[in-house]
Every structure is written in C-alpha cells, then in structure tokens.
Amino acid sequence: MNLDPNLPAMSASTFKPSIWNRLRNAFFTGLLVLAPATITIYVVWRLFVFVDHLLGTALRRGHFRLGGVPSLGFLTLLAIIMAVGFLANNFLGRQIGAVLEGMLLRVPFFRGLYAVVKQVGEVLLGDKRGAFQRVVLIEFPTPGRYALAFVTASPASGVTLPGGAPLVGVFLPHAPNPTTGFLLFYPPETLIPTSLRVEQALKMVVSGGVVNPGTVA
Structure with a gap:
C-alpha cells in the first residue's frame, strides 16, 4: 500500500x-x-x-x-x-462468566463501562499486550517534541512511501486510556529505541506519567 x-x-x-x-x-x-x-x-x-x-x-x-x-x-x-x-x-467457571458478561452487556450504562474496563484489562494483562512489539519514541506532534509509542507493524507489513521505502506502524495511545489512540507510520530510522518494557510504558500511559520507571531512552 x-x-x-x-x-x-x-x-x-x-x-x-x-x-x-x-x-x-x-x-x-x-x-x-x-x-x-x-x-x-x-x-x-x-x-x-x-x-x-x-x-x-x-x-x-x-x-x-x-x-x-x-x-x-x-x-x-x-x-x-x-x-x-x-x-x-475451569470450563464451568468460564461458562458462568460468559453468562454474567452477557447479562451485563444488556445494561446500557454498565455496557459502556464494562467495555472500557475489559479493553484496558486485555491491553494491560491479556493477549493484546503481545501485539506491541517494542516501545519507541517518535517525534509528535511537532519536531522537537516526543511521544511514547508501540511498534505494531514491521516494515514487511506492506506500507511504503511512493518511492518504495518501507514504513513501520506504531500505535500512539491516548493518556490515560490506552485503548484509544492513533495508528501512525514512520520510517524505521526515525524511531528512537527505549529501554522500557511494554508493561512499564503502559503504566506510564495509564498513570499520565505519574508512574515513572526511570530513564526512557
């Protein structure tokens, strides 16, 4: 593309x-x-x-x-x-949980609240966390300003510049709700590596930077 x-x-x-x-x-x-x-x-x-x-x-x-x-x-x-x-x-417990979840999703207000809680839980603790390959810094929204982002798509994903140069997909989450954000594409050489683990970066996003794991880059 x-x-x-x-x-x-x-x-x-x-x-x-x-x-x-x-x-x-x-x-x-x-x-x-x-x-x-x-x-x-x-x-x-x-x-x-x-x-x-x-x-x-x-x-x-x-x-x-x-x-x-x-x-x-x-x-x-x-x-x-x-x-x-x-x-x-076990299996019985998961079946009961599915029934309770179905009942909860029928309540208008709690349906939206439960969806947000579930999404955050999946991002922080579940399988979706593995979709984030590594944590990087990107220049955003203007040159000289940087934001934490998660690499989600490698250069082999097929997204390229008009000249054919590959781009890397990164997810820029909104703080303090990491279930929403922007999907951006950057040249690989413009991404700044960090020493942060995915879990540490997510905690920083959710806490609005209050939880500080130390040196970022």
Whole structure:
C-alpha cells in the first residue's frame, strides 16, 4: 500500500482529542482507578462480617468456645475466595462468566463501562499486550517534541512511501486510556529505541506519567 503524496497534510491540531473525549477519558479512568478497589474492599468486608457471624452462630450452637477469634472468619473467607478462583479457571467457571458478561452487556450504562474496563484489562494483562512489539519514541506532534509509542507493524507489513521505502506502524495511545489512540507510520530510522518494557510504558500511559520507571531512552 503506497501513501498518496497528494493527500492533504494534517496539522498537530488534527490529533488533539476534543474536550468531550478528554472528559470522557478522565471519567472512565477515575472509575477504573476507584471502582475496582472500592468495590473489592466493600464486598470482602461484607463477606467477612457475614462469614464471621455465621461461623460464630454455628459454633455457639455446637457449644464450641474459641474466645471469639476473628481470624477464623478471615481464614474461611480466604478459602472461599480461593475456591471461587479455582472454579473460575475451569470450563464451568468460564461458562458462568460468559453468562454474567452477557447479562451485563444488556445494561446500557454498565455496557459502556464494562467495555472500557475489559479493553484496558486485555491491553494491560491479556493477549493484546503481545501485539506491541517494542516501545519507541517518535517525534509528535511537532519536531522537537516526543511521544511514547508501540511498534505494531514491521516494515514487511506492506506500507511504503511512493518511492518504495518501507514504513513501520506504531500505535500512539491516548493518556490515560490506552485503548484509544492513533495508528501512525514512520520510517524505521526515525524511531528512537527505549529501554522500557511494554508493561512499564503502559503504566506510564495509564498513570499520565505519574508512574515513572526511570530513564526512557
């Protein structure tokens, strides 16, 4: 595929996300940061109180006296969580997860939220992470300014300049939501290698640069 030199050039402002997109990304990122931890802590605490109370009642009925040791409820809850984890890793657990996912996708608001959470999870932890070959610096949006990008297509992908020179495909993610961004093509010699691993670069993008792994180049 050759790039048409007659296509109009895009300025740096073309790549700037709109205010609505920034607000949307900030909202979903805030939910991504707060919701999992808050919900997890709340659910675990409620389960702990329930299991501890249930065990205490059962032991009192059985005339057992353990001096009200709170660790018993915690250990029981830990065993339950591990059992659910083992169940979720097998075929039956995946089937149940698929049913719950289908139900969640029918709820209008949570459908969009779940899609964003799932995409971020796949990028950070799942198979999609392997699609990023390496982390590089590119000049963007203007000369003298640099952005982190992920190489996704080698020169053998078939994208070339009109003279036949190969181009490398890179994905430039939006911060703090790495599931959206731009697919750009650069000559291989213009890419600046970095010492970052893909996981480190993704953490920098999601945190807006707060998580700093050290030297970039």
